[in-house]
Amino acid sequence: MHSETPFIDCTSLIENRTLLLEHVHKNGYLYFPALLPVDPVIRLRQQVFNVANQHNLLESDSDPIDGIRKEGVFICEQDGTETFRRFYIDVQKLRLFHALPHHKRIIDILEILFDSAVFIHPRHICHVIFPGEYQYTTPPHQDFHPVRGTQDTWTVWTPLGDCNTELGGLAIACGSNRSGFLNDNEVRSWKILDDNTQWVWNPFKCGDVVMFHSLTIHRGRDNVTNNRIRLATSARYQSVNDPIDEDALTVHLGCARWEELYDGWDTSDPLKYYWKAIDLNVQPAYHRRKK
Numbered sequence: 001m002h003s004e005t006p007f008i009d010c011t012s013l014i015e016n017r018t019l020l021l022e023h024v025h026k027n028g029y030l031y032f033p034a035l036l037p038v039d040p041v042i043r044l045r046q047q048v049f050n051v052a053n054q055h056n057l058l059e060s061d062s063d064p065i066d067g068i069r070k071e072g073v074f075i076c077e078q079d080g081t082e083t084f085r086r087f088y089i090d091v092q093k094l095r096l097f098h099a100l101p102h103h104k105r106i107i108d109i110l111e112i113l114f115d116s117a118v119f120i121h122p123r124h125i126c127h128v129i130f131p132g133e134y135q136y137t138t139p140p141h142q143d144f145h146p147v148r149g150t151q152d153t154w155t156v157w158t159p160l161g162d163c164n165t166e167l168g169g170l171a172i173a174c175g176s177n178r179s180g181f182l183n184d185n186e187v188r189s190w191k192i193l194d195d196n197t198q199w200v201w202n203p204f205k206c207g208d209v210v211m212f213h214s215l216t217i218h219r220g221r222d223n224v225t226n227n228r229i230r231l232a233t234s235a236r237y238q239s240v241n242d243p244i245d246e247d248a249l250t251v252h253l254g255c256a257r258w259e260e261l262y263d264g265w266d267t268s269d270p271l272k273y274y275w276k277a278i279d280l281n282v283q284p285a286y287h288r289r290k291k
């Protein structure tokens with residue numbers, strides 16, 4: 001059990017860039033309770049769980065919005081099963097999943113933070129966390145390792161629904177951004193995280209949002225419920241002027257091509273390929289260069 005203190009509410013800092021930057025430098029995160037209106041967040045929750053239901057992952061006599069997993073069913077991003085892949089592609093096809101990270105309330109804050117126009121990476125993640133099997137709980141990590149491009153990339157983590165102690169959620173190692181870029185294996189294995197690490201976490205309400213720097217160490221918390229699935233999304237943002245890794249412009253996990261995801265969307269939907277109209281400094285994919 002790790003000691004945790006609650007997030008500091010940063011709402012009052014939004015109008016003052018100097019205070020915002022001070023908080024960011026010291027803590028590595030920004031926490032905004034009730035930043036987003038509940039309606040689109042709940043609608044996305046409903047849509048993702050409807051997809052889960054179509055894939056036979058939910059208890060048959062339950063209401064999909066409650067996210068009750070079918071007894072004995074467990075899937076996760078790392079398990080490499082066809083069941084997960086098929087489900088995840090259908091989640092990635094949801095237009096709202098790609099539209100919600102563009103919400104004005106998020107972009108307005110990041111514009112102040114970056115002091116420039118914001119570029120929204122199109123590669124979004126849906127965190128679908130089944131209960132149990134804690135070996136798959138997301139270990140501590142820095143997002144710069146998978147994301148690359150500029151270190152001044154920020155992640156916005158949005159729980160799709162209320163998230164209590166049992167459901168878990170996201171915890172942040174307060175101030176870990178100040179340690180610089182660390183050896184990924186040593187972070188993931190907890191080797192360089194001692195007992196003095198100050199973890200921040202508190203229960204989340206639907207509409208709350210946590211933002212953190214790409215060097216800030218964070219982790220998922222175990223979902224210790226009997227049968228409830230935890231849902232969250234994470235999206236990444238940077239100044240439009242900074243370099244971006246070309247893989248950040250692909251679909252998460254490479255599970256599909258954009259053409260496949262866009263198949264059922266309106267032909268003239270402006271959200272399709274929006275990044276192609278922006279003059280970006282795209283770098284060759286770091287992880288493919290390494291292979």
Ligand SMILES: O=C(O)CCC(=O)C(=O)O
Nearest residue numbers: 127138157219220232234
């Ligand atoms: O939602 C989770 O369980 C983990 C999320 C996470 O690690 C991330 O957004 O990078």
